[in-house]
């Protein structure tokens with residue numbers, strides 16, 4: 001096991017050295033991982049995004065069949081700009097049992113462990129396939145995972161279990177809310193403040209829109225599922241910013257509302273969006289267009305990251321509980337790619353080395369004993385796959 005830990009650390013150091021900040025290319029890192037996985041006997045597919053600068057990796061060990069187990073992680077990291085690091089964030093260093101570097105815990109540590117264990121797992125696999133899914137652009141909206149999911153659907157490949165290795169201190173997480181972010185843009189008609197009826201005040205319509213969001217915020221509380229485990233147990237709405245207009249005496253021609261909701265169940269997002277659509281079409285827009293036919297309200301989707309809904313029956317949870325000895329599973333307040341896999345009909349848990357409190361911070365680190373625990377889990381997974 002010690003050798004494996006050393007080997008995993010060496011691979012992790014290689015991965016950290018690729019500065020795969022979401023804005024930049026991840027191709028060199030994906031290439032490196034593809035080489036390692038091919039060497040371990042995996043069939044590797046690399047699929048690029050439309051820019052050609054980013055790619056997902058999907059690899060399979062064992063038969064091309066349904067019912068496989070997916071080990072999943074995102075290859076991108078958050079930027080280090082403006083952060084005060086004690087050492088180069090892209091040169092991993094070990095200090096007092098901790099590995100420091102951008103992405104050590106979020107989440108190249110899990111990827112390094114999975115890939116370092118690939119030869120061992122590959123030798124163990126018999127009838128049930130094992131997959132590796134490494135994605136791009138998780139930190140800015142899970143775009144890579146979405147593309148990967150579409151690829152799986154197009155090929156009609158249906159793995160049944162996914163373990164998403166985001167840092168959970170190796171505890172089992174079976175749920176998190178979704179995170180849907182929007183900007184709503186209002187275009188009115190500018191004019192002199194002394195004659196408000198001759199213009200369309202975009203800020204005033206934006207305020208009415210926000211008032212509607214407040215009504216919806218209350219309505220969502222009543223829709224909270226019984227025995228909900230999230231805190232709070234209902235879908236929330238937050239208005240993050242309202243900007244618009246120029247000066248005291250000018251009718252505001254433009255305004256923008258930045259808002260988000262965090263759905264706890266399927267249907268809530270549609271409930272909110274349908275209501276807003278009706279409100280804009282039947283109430284706000286007719287009033288705006290009575291004065292200015294070109295007036296408009298445009299809803300821009302910034303990102304829609306699906307939640308992971310806790311399920312009574314969850315094979316992934318039972319499997320990982322058996323592998324880690326953990327009893328019980330929790331929910332967390334941060335979002336991941338897990339919901340995308342769940343939407344494909346897979347059972348999903350989040351379980352990975354390192355603490356989320358380290359993620360995105362300067363001097364991000366991964367404790368060596370966390371990495372060792374992860375290797376133990378994967379070793380047991382190998383034993384399981386051998387049956």
Ligand SMILES: [Zn+2]
Nearest residue numbers: 074106107166
């Ligand atoms: Zn992450």
